[in-house]
Amino acid sequence: NKRNTGNRGLNDFRELKIETGISVNAEGSAKVQLGETIVIAGVKMDIGTPYPDTMNKGNLICTGELAPISDPDFEPGPPDSRAIELARVVDRGIRESDAVDFEKLCITEGEKVWNVYVDFYVLNNDGNLIDACGLAAIAALKVARMPKLNEEGKVVHGEWSKEKIPFKKIPIPTTFVKIGNHIMVDPDKDEEENLDARLTVTCSESEINALQKGGEGGLKLEEIELCLTKSFKIREKIVESIAKLKG
Numbered sequence: 021n022k023r024n025t026g027n028r029g030l031n032d033f034r035e036l037k038i039e040t041g042i043s044v045n046a047e048g049s050a051k052v053q054l055g056e057t058i059v060i061a062g063v064k065m066d067i068g069t070p071y072p073d074t075m076n077k078g079n080l081i082c083t084g085e086l087a088p089i090s091d092p093d094f095e096p097g098p099p100d101s102r103a104i105e106l107a108r109v110v111d112r113g114i115r116e117s118d119a120v121d122f123e124k125l126c127i128t129e130g131e132k133v134w135n136v137y138v139d140f141y142v143l144n145n146d147g148n149l150i151d152a153c154g155l156a157a158i159a160a161l162k163v164a165r166m167p168k169l170n171e172e173g174k175v176v177h178g179e180w181s182k183e184k185i186p187f188k189k190i191p192i193p194t195t196f197v198k199i200g201n202h203i204m205v206d207p208d209k210d211e212e213e214n215l216d217a218r219l220t221v222t223c224s225e226s227e228i229n230a231l232q233k234g235g236e237g238g239l240k241l242e243e244i245e246l247c248l249t250k251s252f253k254i255r256e257k258i259v260e261s262i263a264k265l266k267g
Contacts, residue, residue, distance in 0.1 A: 023204060023211070030204040031250060038155065038261055040163045047180070048164025050265075052156040055208060056146035058090075061138060061156035063164040063185070066175055068135040070126065078125025078134040082111035084142070084153060091145040102149075109193070109232045110138070110154050113222035117191035117229035120161060124186040127173075136161075136185070147208035150220050150232070154193035155262070161185055162265045189224040190262050194251040196221070197235070203243055205254060219244065221251035 021030045028034070034055030043049035046062035068079055084106040086094040099107070114120065125134040138160065140153045165180040197207040197215040207215065216237030222230040228248060233239070239247075 021202065030202060031254070033206045033254065033258070034208070036155070036258065036261060038159050038265070040159055040265055045178075046160070046164075047167060048160040048162070048185070050156045050159035050163070052152050052159065054148060054152045054155075054206065056144060057142075057148060057152045057208075058144040059140055059142050059149065059152045059156050061140040061153065061160040063160045064137045064139070065164075065167050066135050066137075067127070067132055067173070070130065070133045074122070075130040076126045077122035078120075078136060080111060080115055080120070080122070080136050080138070082107045082114070082138045082140075082157065084110070084140050086142045086145070086149075090142045094142075094145070105232075105234075106140075106149055106153055109150050109220060109222075109230070110140070110157050112230040112232075113154055113191045113193055114138070114157065114161070117189050117222065117224045117227075119158065119187065119189045119191050119224070121186035121188050132173075134166075145209060147210070147212045148195050148206050151193045151195050151206060154191075154222065155258070158190060158192075158262055159265055162187055162190075162262060190259050191222050191224045191229050192251075192255040192258050192262070193220055193222045194247075194254045195219070196247045196250070198237060198239060198243065203246060205250065219247050221247055223248075223251050223255055225255075 037053040039051045048063035051060045084103045164185045166183040168176040168179040198217040218234035220232040
């Protein structure tokens with residue numbers, strides 16, 4: 021089955037390009053182009069205190085910015101609900117999959133841990149920001165270097181150790197939309213504007229890590245099961261482009 025726009029099949033992603041090392045100041049950075057959608061992600065780290073419920077783990081903080089230049093619908097100012105949802109879905113995919121071994125980012129249990137900040141910016145929106153931002157975040161983490169600490173245990177800005185962020189798994193987000201009776205992957209902006217329902221499935225090699233439902237319409241159980249099955253097959257095609265990245 022083909023879509024109404026272009027010559028893409030219902031299960032086909034648009035062309036995916038991933039480029040890393042785009043920022044000399046970040047611990048890790050990546051640019052993802054998914055069709056005409058373009059996002060960049062950067063990873064920065066500093067020393068902080070652990071969250072009360074994870075005293076032996078480093079902290080993950082994800083934020084997203086929808087630049088007004090990327091879409092006439094995006095307003096300048098504080099993050100709106102779309103930016104907050106984006107950050108939340110990306111955060112959950114990384115956290116729930118154990119993509120990063122946060123226990124290894126504990127310096128002194130209960131006192132001192134690494135904060136890992138993942139910030140992403142949308143440069144052009146032609147749909148499916150969740151997958152583009154999720155892939156950019158994972159790519160930036162995959163190549164990130166640990167900052168250097170001085171003798172007092174403080175971060176030396178602009179210098180890096182030989183250690184990498186302890187990376188364990190590669191969670192891949194896959195977003196499906198339902199339009200009428202059709203389920204399709206990687207919606208462009210036109211398809212998003214006409215969707216009945218949206219479902220993002222984030223999965224690692226053998227497990228589903230997170231689900232996010234959007235849109236006002238519902239999904240039948242068999243439609244959800246179809247999305248789950250397809251997400252693993254799609255992950256196999258995409259994961260290699262992340263796995264081969266080196267810092």
